[in-house]
Amino acid sequence: MSRKKLPVYLFLGPLESGKTNFIEKIVSNDKFGLDKNILILVCEEGETEYDLSKFGDKNITLHIIDDIDELNAKSLDDIAVTKDIDIVVIEYNGMWHMNSLIANMPENWGVYESVFLADASVFEVYFQNMKSIIIDKLNVSDTVIFNRYENNEEINDLHRIVRSVNRRCKIFYCDDRGVMDPDDMKDPLPFDIDAETIMIKDEDYAIWYNDIMNEAAKYQGKTVRFKALITSRPELPKNVFAIGRYIMTCCEADMEFCWLLSLYNRYYPLEDEKWVSVTADVSVQNYEKQNLDVPVLKITDLYECEPPKEPIATF
Known part of the structure; x- marks a missing residue:
C-alpha cells in the first residue's frame, strides 16, 4: 500500500x-x-x-x-x-x-x-x-x-x-x-532568451547555468550555443556526456564542475575532457519528489575549440 x-x-x-x-x-x-x-x-x-x-x-x-x-x-x-x-x-x-x-x-x-x-x-x-x-x-x-x-x-x-x-x-x-x-528590482539577463539560438558568451556561463538550473521550464524547446568542457562519466550510458565548466563562487575551495546531462546521437570517442563549442536543444524533465525541473541537452552540433580566456567561470 x-x-x-x-x-x-x-x-x-x-x-x-x-x-x-x-x-x-x-x-x-x-x-x-x-x-x-x-x-x-x-x-x-x-x-x-x-x-x-x-x-x-x-x-x-x-x-x-x-x-x-x-x-x-x-x-x-x-x-x-x-x-x-x-x-x-x-x-x-x-x-x-x-x-x-x-x-x-x-x-x-x-x-x-x-x-x-x-x-x-x-x-x-x-x-x-x-x-x-x-x-x-x-x-x-x-x-x-x-x-x-x-x-x-x-x-x-x-x-x-x-x-x-x-x-x-x-x-x-x-x-x-x-x-x-x-523586492521589485529588475534583473535583465545578459543574453537574449527569445533568440532563435541563445548565444552564451564565455563570461556569462555562470549566470546562464544558474538561470537554467533555477528556471529550466522557460528553456523548454529552446536552442543554446556555448563553450564548455565535455567529459564522460562511468555512471552515464554510451553517447551521454557531462558538458559544463568549473564555476568559482568566491575561492578555489568552493570551485565546482557545474554540468548538464547531454545526449549526442553520433559516435564521439572521448578519452579525456575537451573544450568544445556546443549547439543543443533543451528538454526538461521533472522530478516530483524534489519539486525540481532538470534541463537535458540534445546536442545538434559540436566541435573542439580553444578554451575561454578565463577557463574558470565566475559570477
Whole structure:
C-alpha cells in the first residue's frame, strides 16, 4: 500500500535568523493546515523555543532532531505514519547541507515550498564567512525573507547576493513591525532568451547555468550555443556526456564542475575532457519528489575549440 503524499514546507537560514518565530506565525494562521495533522521537525534549536499554545486547537506533533544521523527516511516515515501526519514543516539546521535532507526524505514527501530567512543586519558577514553553506540553501529557496531590515541596510547589496545565486526566488524585506516589502528590482539577463539560438558568451556561463538550473521550464524547446568542457562519466550510458565548466563562487575551495546531462546521437570517442563549442536543444524533465525541473541537452552540433580566456567561470 502506497503512502499518501505529504507536502513539505521547508524553512532555511542561519541560526538566529527568525525561523522559529516565522514558523509559529505561519502554522498558527487559521488557513494553514485546517483540520490536518501537522509535524514540525526541528533540526536546530536556537534561543527561541516553540510555544505550542499559539497553535490553538491544531493537532501539532513537535519532533526535535539533534543529530544529523537521526535524519533518515525510515525514522521520518515512522513518525509520519504513527501520528497520521498530513503536512510536514521543517526548521532545517543552517549548517547541514541540503543533500542530507533530500537524500533522506521518505519517497512520499515532496517539497511544496522552501523559504530562506536571514537577519539583514548581519547577512553579508555570514555570506562572506560561510558562502558555500549559504549558497547551498539559497539555491533551493522559493522565497527569501530578510528579517530585522531597517532603511540603513543596503538593498542593492542584499539583492545582488541573492540574485547571483538564485534568479527565480521572491525577495522580501521585513522590519521589526512585521511589515514586509517586496523586492521589485529588475534583473535583465545578459543574453537574449527569445533568440532563435541563445548565444552564451564565455563570461556569462555562470549566470546562464544558474538561470537554467533555477528556471529550466522557460528553456523548454529552446536552442543554446556555448563553450564548455565535455567529459564522460562511468555512471552515464554510451553517447551521454557531462558538458559544463568549473564555476568559482568566491575561492578555489568552493570551485565546482557545474554540468548538464547531454545526449549526442553520433559516435564521439572521448578519452579525456575537451573544450568544445556546443549547439543543443533543451528538454526538461521533472522530478516530483524534489519539486525540481532538470534541463537535458540534445546536442545538434559540436566541435573542439580553444578554451575561454578565463577557463574558470565566475559570477
